Amino acid sequence: MTRLLAWLYLLLAYGFILLPVGALVLFSFQDGRLPVPPFQGVSLRWYADVLGDRDLMAALLNSALVASGSSAVACALGFLAAYGLARHVLPGAALLRAILVLPLAVSTLIVGLGLLIVASRLGVGLSLWTAGMGHVVINLPLCFAILYASMGDQQRNAERAARDLGASEGQVIRLVTVPMLRPALVAAFFLSVTLSWDEFIVSFLLTRFDVTLPVEIWSMLRSGLSPRLNAIGSLVFLVSIAVVAAVELVLRPGRRP
Amino acid sequence: MSDTGRGWGFVAPALLWTVGLFVVPFAVMAAMSLARLEGRDLVWGVDWGNYAQLAKPQIARAVLVSLEITLTVTAVSVLLAYPLAAIIAFRVPPRWQRLALLLAVLPFWTSYVVRSYSWLLVLSKQGVVNQALLGLGLVAEPLTLANTRFATVTGFVHFFTMLLTLTIYANLMQLPRNYARAAQDLGANGWQTFRHVILPLTLPGVVTGAFLTFVLCIGDYVTPQILGGNNELSLPQVIMVQLGRRADFPLASALSIVLMGLVMLAYLLCARWLRLDRV
Amino acid sequence: MTAPVTLDRVAHSFGPHRALGDIRLEIAAGEYVVLLGPSGCGKTTLLSILGGFVRPDQGRVLIGGRDVTAVPPARRPTTTVFQDYALFPHMTLRDNVGFGLRMAGVARARRHEAADRQLALVGLEGAGGKRPHELSGGQRQRVALARALAVEPEVLLLDEPLGALDLKLRRSMQDELKAIQRRVGTTFVHVTHDQEEAMAIADRIVVMNAGRIEDQGPPDRVYRRPASLFAAGFMGEMNRIPARRGPAGVETPLGPLPVAVPGDAARLTLCLRPEALRDGSGAWDLGPARVGDLAFFGTHFRAHLIPERAPDLRLVAHLPPDRAPDSVLRLAVDPAELSIFPEEVP
Numbered sequence: 001m002t003r004l005l006a007w008l009y010l011l012l013a014y015g016f017i018l019l020p021v022g023a024l025v026l027f028s029f030q031d032g033r034l035p036v037p038p039f040q041g042v043s044l045r046w047y048a049d050v051l052g053d054r055d056l057m058a059a060l061l062n063s064a065l066v067a068s069g070s071s072a073v074a075c076a077l078g079f080l081a082a083y084g085l086a087r088h089v090l091p092g093a094a095l096l097r098a099i100l101v102l103p104l105a106v107s108t109l110i111v112g113l114g115l116l117i118v119a120s121r122l123g124v125g126l127s128l129w130t131a132g133m134g135h136v137v138i139n140l141p142l143c144f145a146i147l148y149a150s151m152g153d154q155q156r157n158a159e160r161a162a163r164d165l166g167a168s169e170g171q172v173i174r175l176v177t178v179p180m181l182r183p184a185l186v187a188a189f190f191l192s193v194t195l196s197w198d199e200f201i202v203s204f205l206l207t208r209f210d211v212t213l214p215v216e217i218w219s220m221l222r223s224g225l226s227p228r229l230n231a232i233g234s235l236v237f238l239v240s241i242a243v244v245a246a247v248e249l250v251l252r253p254g255r256r257p
Numbered sequence: 258m259s260d261t262g263r264g265w266g267f268v269a270p271a272l273l274w275t276v277g278l279f280v281v282p283f284a285v286m287a288a289m290s291l292a293r294l295e296g297r298d299l300v301w302g303v304d305w306g307n308y309a310q311l312a313k314p315q316i317a318r319a320v321l322v323s324l325e326i327t328l329t330v331t332a333v334s335v336l337l338a339y340p341l342a343a344i345i346a347f348r349v350p351p352r353w354q355r356l357a358l359l360l361a362v363l364p365f366w367t368s369y370v371v372r373s374y375s376w377l378l379v380l381s382k383q384g385v386v387n388q389a390l391l392g393l394g395l396v397a398e399p400l401t402l403a404n405t406r407f408a409t410v411t412g413f414v415h416f417f418t419m420l421l422t423l424t425i426y427a428n429l430m431q432l433p434r435n436y437a438r439a440a441q442d443l444g445a446n447g448w449q450t451f452r453h454v455i456l457p458l459t460l461p462g463v464v465t466g467a468f469l470t471f472v473l474c475i476g477d478y479v480t481p482q483i484l485g486g487n488n489e490l491s492l493p494q495v496i497m498v499q500l501g502r503r504a505d506f507p508l509a510s511a512l513s514i515v516l517m518g519l520v521m522l523a524y525l526l527c528a529r530w531l532r533l534d535r536v
Numbered sequence: 537m538t539a540p541v542t543l544d545r546v547a548h549s550f551g552p553h554r555a556l557g558d559i560r561l562e563i564a565a566g567e568y569v570v571l572l573g574p575s576g577c578g579k580t581t582l583l584s585i586l587g588g589f590v591r592p593d594q595g596r597v598l599i600g601g602r603d604v605t606a607v608p609p610a611r612r613p614t615t616t617v618f619q620d621y622a623l624f625p626h627m628t629l630r631d632n633v634g635f636g637l638r639m640a641g642v643a644r645a646r647r648h649e650a651a652d653r654q655l656a657l658v659g660l661e662g663a664g665g666k667r668p669h670e671l672s673g674g675q676r677q678r679v680a681l682a683r684a685l686a687v688e689p690e691v692l693l694l695d696e697p698l699g700a701l702d703l704k705l706r707r708s709m710q711d712e713l714k715a716i717q718r719r720v721g722t723t724f725v726h727v728t729h730d731q732e733e734a735m736a737i738a739d740r741i742v743v744m745n746a747g748r749i750e751d752q753g754p755p756d757r758v759y760r761r762p763a764s765l766f767a768a769g770f771m772g773e774m775n776r777i778p779a780r781r782g783p784a785g786v787e788t789p790l791g792p793l794p795v796a797v798p799g800d801a802a803r804l805t806l807c808l809r810p811e812a813l814r815d816g817s818g819a820w821d822l823g824p825a826r827v828g829d830l831a832f833f834g835t836h837f838r839a840h841l842i843p844e845r846a847p848d849l850r851l852v853a854h855l856p857p858d859r860a861p862d863s864v865l866r867l868a869v870d871p872a873e874l875s876i877f878p879e880e881v882p
Contacts, residue, residue, distance in 0.1 A: 003348070013341045013361070021367060096272065099275055107517075114282030117510070118281070218370055236371055241366055
């Protein structure tokens with residue numbers, strides 16, 4: 001009896017969770033003007049439409065640039081800070097760690113608003129650059145936290161052994177620390193990429209003419225339900241899934257000794 | 258260079274970035290919340306007028322709406338996610354668990370804006386739900402589901418059920434199997450094992466997940482804007498209205514500080530509650 | 537309370553891996569039985585089957601004459617002391633020990649009283665208000681024992697209960713376990729891979745390997761006269777001398793030995809404990825041997841010997857500790873201390 005209830009619950013939960021995505025993907029192939037039932041047949045015209053749309057493709061490229069660029073910067077800064085705090089004795093280290101993860105505790109709306117106010121005070125024009133800098137602010141705490149947590153004692157001993165054998169600090173980082181942290185670096189980078197790829201509010205507040213994909217989709221929403229939105233939404237979904245799958249593939253062989 | 262000096266060298270770039278692009282803007286925003294707008298001119302100073310606007314019905318209502326939505330979403334999501342996580346952890350055979358979990362969080366990877374939009378497909382007048390109900394003859398007229406608080410809550414619950422299923426599942430799997438075995442060994446039935454052993458031991462994880470839900474939910478602008486429409490505004494929506502129409506940065510700043518205050522309050526409540534649990 | 541246990545042709549597999557095959561075992565009420573074997577030998581699976589956590593593919597489990605094969609753990613007259621103790625971290629020691637009574641519906645005051653009594657029995661008087669994380673490893677072990685005994689089981693199952701303790705503590709806990717078992721009279725079934733621990737506490741040792749029982753009996757018998765080559769090797773250090781069947785008994789590099797060997801294997805292995813080798817005369821003379829490396833162990837000298845009749849062979853002997861042995865010994869053995877098995881085919 002409880003067994004039956006459990007499976008029934010599982011089924012209903014999956015229905016609830018997968019229903020909107022199912023509708024999104026299904027009606028992206030709708031051969032008609034509205035992405036709602038009844039399904040009128042399979043057509044790829046909305047994909048063709050979306051892929052031929054200059055603004056959308058420009059936004060897609062912008063998103064990719066901002067996501068990879070801001071993630072690379074966040075990872076690099078996060079790695080250096082994690083290394084400095086894990087391997088050197090600094091006064092007030094606990095306070096420094098707290099400051100570095102502080103942006104996590106605040107909603108992204110507030111991060112974006114603060115930057116918007118400062119930018120307008122300083123007369124800095126809004127662009128992909130300002131949005132990218134905002135993304136680094138959001139992603140840096142995560143990258144730092146992940147990398148700091150992975151700098152365990154095992155690495156420390158390997159680093160000491162390398163120092164013992166005459167390596168300089170730069171050589172230790174290059175030849176020991178970074179290779180040993182590779183899985184954590186890959187995880188931090190791609191987590192950061194997926195978050196940045198989906199990020200809306202900071203991009204919305206900090207861009208003006210060139211926008212990222214979520215902002216472009218947002219402005220398309222004003223014209224209501226459309227299979228075009230389904231098509232671009234399905235494509236964005238596909239990219240995210242591809243990134244996640246890539247991480248799995250990159251990290252799996254990394255587990256070899 | 259000294260060890261400490263080199264250490265500073267490593268930490269400095271990240272620290273400068275965070276201070277320059279987060280701490281300082283935040284301080285400017287806090288100062289801005291005490292400034293005043295006269296016509297189009299900004300007057301700096303210490304003026305609590307922006308905060309006094311909390312007494313205005315329109316703004317007080319937004320705070321209340323945000324709190325109601327967030328608390329409902331948090332409670333419903335926890336109640337939906339716990340059984341789901343437990344069924345995956347304890348009923349699904351181990352070799353299918355990874356797949357079961359992946360399916361349960363698959364839409365997690367759809368874009369934020371797109372996820373809310375896809376609920377419109379389901380809930381709108383001509384949407385999946387209404388067509389199904391009409392088709393089955395259960396209703397004569399399509400129901401108004403979109404542009405309601407119900408739609409906002411549904412969209413939120415969808416996302417946070419996935420998030421909480423992940424965290425609760427991780428919690429359940431971290432629990433050494435022998436705890437449940439020991440309880441059964443000493444005569445506990447399934448419900449007693451859950452009530453006395455599994456639930457108390459996973460509660461800290463659940464509270465952490467619920468807190469995360471609270472923080473992300475109360476600060477979100479996208480979901481209520483797309484799904485809730487403009488019938489009733491949540492706090493983030495009101496903040497965005499200030500930025501758009503009147504460019505009233507001081508009021509927007511003050512309301513953001515209030516938003517942060519609500520999060521702090523939730524944190525203090527959770528922290529206190531968690532510590533009580535440990536004593 | 538106490539009860540006898542019968543395992544009747546029990547077999548179990550995990551997927552393609554056969555964990556247990558055709559186990560038959562009788563355990564008397566109040567007996568202290570130790571299941572001994574290397575990791576992966578099936579001893580823990582057997583214990584899980586006794587506790588009801590694993591249902592065997594074949595065979596029956598009887599406790600006190602009742603078939604409990606399909607009875608879930610909660611309704612079995614057994615309790616388990618887990619290897620990791622599995623003490624509930626969110627409960628006090630009193631609530632941990634009283635948990636079984638609480639599940640049985642015993643009122644709070646009475647179960648607290650019983651829990652305090654059990655804690656006193658294991659030497660933790662007055663610690664009822666503490667929590668597991670405040671205790672040392674040895675103390676946690678005692679609490680796990682008290683918790684399992686509090687419901688007065690007929691059979692207590694112990695899964696490597698001393699495995700997490702350091703050597704000194706383990707030796708002293710062995711004595712205590714034995715004493716507690718004598719006091720409560722419950723049947724104890726204890727799993728370990730430490731043969732010294734097994735010899736220290738068992739009424740009967742059951743040696744297991746690859747899902748089978750290799751030997752069972754009182755510790756001294758299993759040690760001196762093991763029933764199989766595996767049991768011989770697992771129970772302690774052993775000299776193995778290659779041998780073959782001859783016309784008048786056994787031919788060895790150290791000379792012929794007039795004993796009858798059952799079976800028909802041509803190639804044999806002759807097993808000899810280090811303490812069975814003596815300096816002087818005995819029923820079987822192995823000839824002179826040179827003493828190589830020598831170490832003093834308090835209770836004996838451990839000597840590496842090179843027999844003159846077979847200079848390629850190395851023997852280990854435990855010699856009396858009262859004086860250092862001479863550089864050349866005359867080796868002798870009592871044939872009653874010899875075990876002979878068919879040679880192991882690798």
